Amino acid sequence: MKRWTKAMVGVASIALVTAGCAGSGGTDPGSDAGTDEQRTLTVWLMDGSAPETLTTALHEEFEKANENVTVKYEIQEWNGIQDKLTTALASQEPPDIIELGNTQAPAFAAEGVLTDLTGDIDALNGGQWLDSLKASGEWDGKQFSTPFYAANRxxxxxxxxxxxxxxxxxxxxxxxxxxxxxxxxxxxxxxxxxxxxxxxxxxxxxxxxxxxxxxxxxxxxxxxxxxxxxxxxxxxxxxxxxxxxxxxxxxxxxxxxxxxxxxxxxxxxxxxxxxxxxxxxxxxxxxxxxxxxxxxxxxxxxxxxxxxxxxxxxQGGSNLAIPVNSANADLAKDYLKLMLSDKYQGMLAEGGMVPGASTDLSALEKNAVSKAMADASKNGRSVPATPTWATIEAxxxxxxxxxxxxxxxxxxxxxxxxxxxxxxxxxxxxx
Missing domain, CATH: 3.40.190.10 (Periplasmic binding protein-like II)
Structure with missing residues (x-):
């Protein structure tokens, strides 16, 4: 299974195309974009991260709740993802949701290319976030990415x-x-x-x-x-x-x-x-x-x-983030709400991962190997949430x-x- 353990190279400095792009992060949730407008939400998740049963069910539910929205789901490979993300996040048309290795997250947050989610923590099931992944998504007192899933030895x-x-x-x-x-x-x-x-x-x-x-x-x-x-x-x-x-x-x-x-x-x-x-x-x-x-x-x-x-x-794992230049930040936050809900976090646990935003680990207790990981996960820690850690590790x-x-x-x-x-x-x- 291809996970965050693949070596990550250092993050190149990202120059935003225009200074005005580093503001609120795309369309505000309360904007009056016409409800009849057809919109596409582009989601990048990594190969091996989410079971197909999960993503299929989630995207069907999301599109049903958002009648004129289509989810464009693209699976990415870990190999070369650092450069691909660096290029995408500097563009005017990045994906709307991205998965980041938890050691990558601080570097992109420090570059100012991720949407500030500090005010959305409660709405994103923040009360159940894994402390280790929450810490990796923080930078300078603000939250720029959410937990997704984790695993530990x-x-x-x-x-x-x-x-x-x-x-x-x-x-x-x-x-x-x-x-x-x-x-x-x-x-x-x-x-x-x-x-x-x-x-x-x-x-x-x-x-x-x-x-x-x-x-x-x-x-x-x-x-x-x-x-x-x-x-x-x-x-x-x-x-x-x-x-x-x-x-x-x-x-x-x-x-x-x-x-x-x-x-x-x-x-x-x-x-x-x-x-x-x-x-x-x-x-x-x-x-x-x-x-x-x-x-x-x-x-x-x-x-x-x-x-x-x-x-x-x-605890190694992955985080989810919204690029600051996303044109669909409102939809992206709704997508995160669904992904981080008990329902879909439970499906991650059924797939053998420690859910990043749920304290219900019952699905991992069905066999001794996953139960041991679940038991230990309650006392998980992260490496220093510094932009340089990915370079140190690699x-x-x-x-x-x-x-x-x-x-x-x-x-x-x-x-x-x-x-x-x-x-x-x-x-x-x-x-």
Missing amino acids: EVLYRTDMFEQAGITATPTSRQEWLDAIAKLEAKFGSSKTFQPLYLPGQNWYALLSFIYDEGGDIAEKDGTTFTATMTSPEAKAGLEFYKQLVEASGTTAPKDNDEQNPEQAGIFGQGEVAMMIGLPWEVDTATKDKPELKEKISAFPIPSKNAGETAPVF GQNPLKDMLTAYLTGSKSLDQATKDASTALDAAFSAS
Whole structure:
């Protein structure tokens, strides 16, 4: 499934065609545009984001409620979308609704090419928005995009291996997690290819859970300014626990690469790994060649250091926005109201995603893998909502460099975190 995890390049500076275009954002909701006028609402959603059953039903309902309106629905590919959006948002005829990766949203908001939705939050089901995606849609005290959907990582595990190792309950604390690793190693460790936990050295998404769990963060915010906090005691404690997991598991995963290089789901699917930290749909990837393994895979939330709690998780996802030059801002807001309603957010949950604007997660509780994601999603966090984050993530990510340096011993904990903070601060201040 093609999601926001595709690498995003930096946002080029966008020059609006005329200064007057950066005003209220198209037709006002109360305008007297003739009701008999035929209008077209252009919607850009990304490939794999919304099930066809959802979009078909939504567009039929929307067109029925707006007699002279036609929805022009166009599915976009993640590959190349940054440049395509940059060009479209600078034009006089952009689409009326766009989907943005949540790490892209701050950059476009800061460029002034998205409609200010601050006054529409309540009407757009704002009381049920995911905090993490809401934060990613904010810039300079205003709301420029709404949550759409999200997902977060969990611990995928082999139920048969747990049973054979005498693990009768899934871990609900870090210590229980470490104890489970020890039991798995004792049972299966005679095999040189066995790994209790496959954990690549640069899985910074997992690292964030440990840092958040310690009470730390990547950076602190002051207005629109961000300052890295990787040298804080909390961030260092999170990094130390990451190293503890790596050493306890004896993982053979590379310390200088991430979960995609090599693809961890493929390694998990070979049958000699008991756990990995991943996303729900990685189960399908892992069992593509061995479908019989699927019934032996379940999941639990990343445990907290506090017994009985789940660790906070990084939530990736997508937002929805209205370009400032949309000629149909009134219709676009009505479209957002429908998309963000309980009905269609529920359909997103049925498709396996955490709905961005609904607290009803019952559809995700039908199987253990999606339930674990739903349980953890209640404690979701986002990366710093800065225009430069997409470039940081797609480039020489300082968090990855920090992990590799510390895990390999090429740098001490203090030096690795100091260098990461310095690199992040430089990136945050880049224009």
